[in-house]
Amino acid sequence: MRSQDYDRLYLSPPHLGRHELNYVHKAIEDNWVAPAGPNITGFEADICAAVGVPYAVALTSGTAAIHLGLILLGVGPGDEVLCPSFTFVATANPIVYLGATPVFVDSEPETWNLCPERLREAIVDRIAKGKKPKALILVHLYGMPAKLPEILALAQEFDIPILEDAAEALGSEWQQQPLGGFGRVGVFSFNGNKILTTSGGGALVTYDRALAERARFLATQAKDDAPHYQHSETGYNYRLSNILAGIGRGQMELLPERVKRRRQIFDWYREHLAPLPGITVALAPEPAGSRSNRWLTTTLLNPADPEAAPTAPGATPETLRLHLETRNIESRPLWKPLHLQPLFAAAPMYGGAVCEDLFARGLCLPSGSAMTDGDLRRVKEALAEALS
CATH class of the missing domain: 3.90.1150.10 (Aspartate Aminotransferase, domain 1)
Incomplete structure (x- = not known):
């Protein structure tokens, strides 16, 4: 038989329920379709409740969340950022956006995530070369928690802040604690192939209120507090729309x-x-x-x-x-x-x-x-x- 004789089975397609339409219809009825509105506030609250962190910022993609997260951690031109080699390119691309250099580290065979032994080797060697890494991106591949005790201990020992890339790991846990809240900042993806989707979207989470406010400011074109459009630094158009946040609200009920x-x-x-x-x-x-x-x-x-x-x-x-x-x-x-x-x-x-x-x-x-x-x-x- 030909492949056309079978219905297509996709790798990880979106799976919508009935709740999403309620939030989307409400946004349209209230004319809240621009990148602001109650669905965004509600979606961020839903993420906080699911992950166990106090602050979340809904964004256009997981990649945008990584980009802003690295900025919040002070990464800039000439810096180096530790990163697993075994991951999707979106983990590393934002490092390059900022003029920094990724330093790749191998996996260990049990979880396929960052190998603590190779990570220590990389940190020690980069410091010996006069290039202490500015940050560490920690990925939980295919939803499997990384070796958190060892990796968190290394980050603390060498005073390297962690950006936790939990794009594939919403709903995963370590020691009954949801992933995403183990780093200085955490990021999620709501791309169409993820376990929950907003069609396209992401989020940045943190325990630090100042970092969340800074992320929200940068994500809305870094507009200064003035009645006119005034900008003192570079900003980004990274805020999720109220319509897509409505899809996210319905999806979060199904996690x-x-x-x-x-x-x-x-x-x-x-x-x-x-x-x-x-x-x-x-x-x-x-x-x-x-x-x-x-x-x-x-x-x-x-x-x-x-x-x-x-x-x-x-x-x-x-x-x-x-x-x-x-x-x-x-x-x-x-x-x-x-x-x-x-x-x-x-x-x-x-x-x-x-x-x-x-x-x-x-x-x-x-x-x-x-x-x-x-x-x-x-x-x-x-x-x-x-x-x-």
Whole structure:
């Protein structure tokens, strides 16, 4: 059969409920459609309640939130910022916006996040070279909490502020505390593929009222307190609209349900893909104290288990991806490490073997919270065909 004979299964499509329309209709009825209004205030309050922080600023994207967060941490031209290599490019691009240099650090194999050993190596070496890092971007990849005790201890030891990139980790927890509140600032994404969406949007969260006020000021073109338009410094058009914030309000009501379903999908894959040769559902089990939202279910070919059956000859993540496409199923390789991207060819890198191996062997499977068990069986059957 041709791929057109099947309905498309997307990797992580938006999943809307009924509540979003209530907030959007109210905004239109009240003519609150400009980048201001009660939905924004309410959405920020919803984020604060979900994350357990006192201040949130709703923005146009997670990338905008990282950009403003780095500004709040004092990053500027000539500075260096520590950053995982195994992440989406949006984590590192704002470093370049500011004329700073990313210093990439390898992953550890348990959570795929920043390796504390390589991180210490990077910090010590940069300081020895006279370039103490200005900030550290901490990512929770695919919703899995990073090794927070070790990383937080290193940041404190060397007095390096943390920007916590929880773009993929809304609803994830460490020691029953929601992710996003462990850094000086935290950021979330509400892009269309995230566990909750505003179609496009993001947020910056913090415990520091002054930082939140500064972020809100910069996000609204840095307009000085004057009756006319007066500007003393560069600002940005980063504020989320009241309409999109209304979508976010409805989505936030669904967060526990969406996390529950993503975790169910992960468990289904883990059980039903186990008999397939040479492939394993990755990032399982969760490390002690961690609870992932399981934003995306990921797999690895040729697992390290010596008792596992070998993968079919010639099988690679790309051959699997292409076969899934013949069944109109979207899948994606794991993130290509940023130190391998042409854009960052000159950036310093510490380690690299772990994230390079993960990229070479990994594939993300459809994980949308609206998937049915029938959809999941279709993915399994397509993988079984490719691996048989």
